[in-house]
Amino acid sequence: MIRSLTAIAQRHLLKITLVIFITIASSCILPTPTWADSSNLGVDHGHLTSCPSSPNCVVSQDADVEHSIDAIAYHTDRDTARATLLKVLTVVPRTEVIEQTDNYIHALSKSRIFKFVDDVEFYFPTDESVIHIRSASRVGQSDLGVNRRRLEQIRLALRDLNI
Numbered sequence: 001m002i003r004s005l006t007a008i009a010q011r012h013l014l015k016i017t018l019v020i021f022i023t024i025a026s027s028c029i030l031p032t033p034t035w036a037d038s039s040n041l042g043v044d045h046g047h048l049t050s051c052p053s054s055p056n057c058v059v060s061q062d063a064d065v066e067h068s069i070d071a072i073a074y075h076t077d078r079d080t081a082r083a084t085l086l087k088v089l090t091v092v093p094r095t096e097v098i099e100q101t102d103n104y105i106h107a108l109s110k111s112r113i114f115k116f117v118d119d120v121e122f123y124f125p126t127d128e129s130v131i132h133i134r135s136a137s138r139v140g141q142s143d144l145g146v147n148r149r150r151l152e153q154i155r156l157a158l159r160d161l162n163i
Contacts, residue, residue, distance in 0.1 A: 041106060041119055041121065042104065042106070042121070043103070043104055043123050046125060047061045047062060047132075048060070048061050048121055048123050048132055048133075048134040049134065050062055050063065050067075051063060051067040051134075051136060052136075054137075054140075054141050054142075055067075055141070055142055055143070056136065056137035056140060056141065056142055056143035056147060057134070057135065057136035057137065057143075057147060058133075058134070058135055058136075058147050058148045058151060059132075059133070059134040059135075059136075060072075060130075060132045060133045060134070061123075061132050061134075069133060069148060069151055069152075071128075071130040071131060071132045071133060072130060072131040072133060072154075072155050072158060073129060073130050074129055074130070074131065074158070074163040075129065075162075075163065076162075076163050078103075078124050078126075078129075080163065081124070081129075081131065081158075081163045082102075082105070082124060084158060084161055084163045085105065085122060085131065085154070085158065085163075086100070086105065088154055088157045088158060088161070089105070089107055089154075091157075092107075092109065092150070092153075092154065093112075094109060094110040094111070094112065095107050095108065095109040095110075095120065096108050096109075102124075103123060103124040103125070103126065104121070104122065104123055104124070105121070105122040106119065106120070106121050106122075107119075107120040107121075107122075108120070109135075109150060111146070116137065116138070116139055116140065117137075117138045117139075118135055118136060118137050118138065118143070118146070118147055118150070119134075119135070119136050119138065120133075120134070120135045120147075120150065120151070121133065121134040121135070133151050133154075135147035135148070135150055135151050
């Protein structure tokens with residue numbers, strides 16, 4: 001009887017050791033999602049935050065060639081453009097608006113498999129008929145072009161809705 005209890009204890013110890021090893025190994029290999037520093041988001045003196053040097057961000061204001069994307073022009077009033085953008089964001093997969101004001105929208109968009117979070121921002125300046133845009137990954141180095149493609153799809157959806 002003692003042998004069988006010893007064998008059972010050894011199997012459980014082996015399983016526990018394996019779980020601990022996998023947990024430690026995965027924390028070293030996979031990036032740990034972190035919350036973005038709120039000072040890196042939003043509008044400051046009429047401008048969205050610049051992109052970091054990593055290629056996983058695009059912005060329509062004050063960007064270098066690698067990070068630059070065109071703002072979205074609209075041909076209606078600002079309130080209609082804003083309302084239409086909010087409707088479009090409801091159908092963008094895994095995207096949730098978390099903050100909105102009269103001239104700013106901040107949404108979070110999660111990747112399908114690993115649930116990495118990207119911050120997607122829209123700024124409506126009062127003196128222009130454009131929506132300045134920014135999309136940036138919170139973790140990692142490359143986004144394989146996901147942030148740029150997301151914003152271009154939103155641009156196309158707004159164009160299809162004649163804003």
